[in-house]
Amino acid sequence: MAYRLYEDESHASLYSKFRPTYPPKVRQVISEFIKKNGGGFQKMVDVACGSGQGTFHMADLFKQVCGIDISQEQVHQALEKSKQLNIKNVEFCVGTAEKLPFADESVDLVTCAEALHWFHETTFYSEVDRILKHGGCLAAYGYGHVEAKHENVQPLIRHFLKDTLKGCWADRIKHIDNCYAELNLPYEKLERYDFYSEEQRRLPDLIGYMRSSAAYRRYSELHPGNIVLDELEQQLHKELGSDIPKEKIMIHIQFPMFVLICQKE
Ligand SMILES: C[S@@+](CC[C@H](N)C(=O)[O-])C[C@H]1O[C@@H](n2cnc3c(N)ncnc32)[C@H](O)[C@@H]1O
Numbered sequence: 405m406a407y408r409l410y411e412d413e414s415h416a417s418l419y420s421k422f423r424p425t426y427p428p429k430v431r432q433v434i435s436e437f438i439k440k441n442g443g444g445f446q447k448m449v450d451v452a453c454g455s456g457q458g459t460f461h462m463a464d465l466f467k468q469v470c471g472i473d474i475s476q477e478q479v480h481q482a483l484e485k486s487k488q489l490n491i492k493n494v495e496f497c498v499g500t501a502e503k504l505p506f507a508d509e510s511v512d513l514v515t516c517a518e519a520l521h522w523f524h525e526t527t528f529y530s531e532v533d534r535i536l537k538h539g540g541c542l543a544a545y546g547y548g549h550v551e552a553k554h555e556n557v558q559p560l561i562r563h564f565l566k567d568t569l570k571g572c573w574a575d576r577i578k579h580i581d582n583c584y585a586e587l588n589l590p591y592e593k594l595e596r597y598d599f600y601s602e603e604q605r606r607l608p609d610l611i612g613y614m615r616s617s618a619a620y621r622r623y624s625e626l627h628p629g630n631i632v633l634d635e636l637e638q639q640l641h642k643e644l645g646s647d648i649p650k651e652k653i654m655i656h657i658q659f660p661m662f663v664l665i666c667q668k669e
Pocket of ligand 1: 523
């Protein structure tokens, strides 16, 4: 495995708190693709599930759901959330995308959300092919870099992501930059969907999201004690209304979203 990110306890907890969940459109396009191509809804496996961002929103479509992640801490966060949400048909386990602990031809849908670019693709695809039933589907989806819908704020966010964190992004992040345009999924029957997901976020939560990025973790290793995110928060606060407490400032943001889904014959 080439990349080991998002795995320690503090990172997993930041991740769980600040990472976005997925808009209803993701589940809609996936379920429509499965239905129109005659796939089933018995068992779904969410690979690299993190703290369940891509697992829980799909759970009621399937009889049985399993989230799997290489990180014990991420799985711990997912189990905690599962208890809070009281979802009964979802289980989680620790494991890798390259050696999936499921029987041959036993799964209707494999998903991986914001994660395929971290895997050893060919090994993952052969595991997917082994565990999928005939007619089963693989969905790989995710989101690109956050954008602010405020004209005066977007350049500050862009500067932080592109210039301040320059050199701290893993090379595979290029696949997120181009929304998986260069990743080839393994089956010919394939569709892709692109759209934006918009939301209003509190300023401190947007800063929390930035803090949860692997690139900022890398930046902090190189610059311990840095205050770049505090500075960004102050700048955004100034632009958006410094007379209002920062906890009350809401920022209109969007993420470019992409969903690729394909079907095994
Ligand atoms: C960016 S997070 C995505 C988490 C979640 N799916 C989401 O949508 O937010 C990437 C996740 O992939 C996991 N991961 C990375 N490489 C993995 C691998 N080879 N097998 C299983 N999990 C992996 C990490 O532990 C992390 O939880």
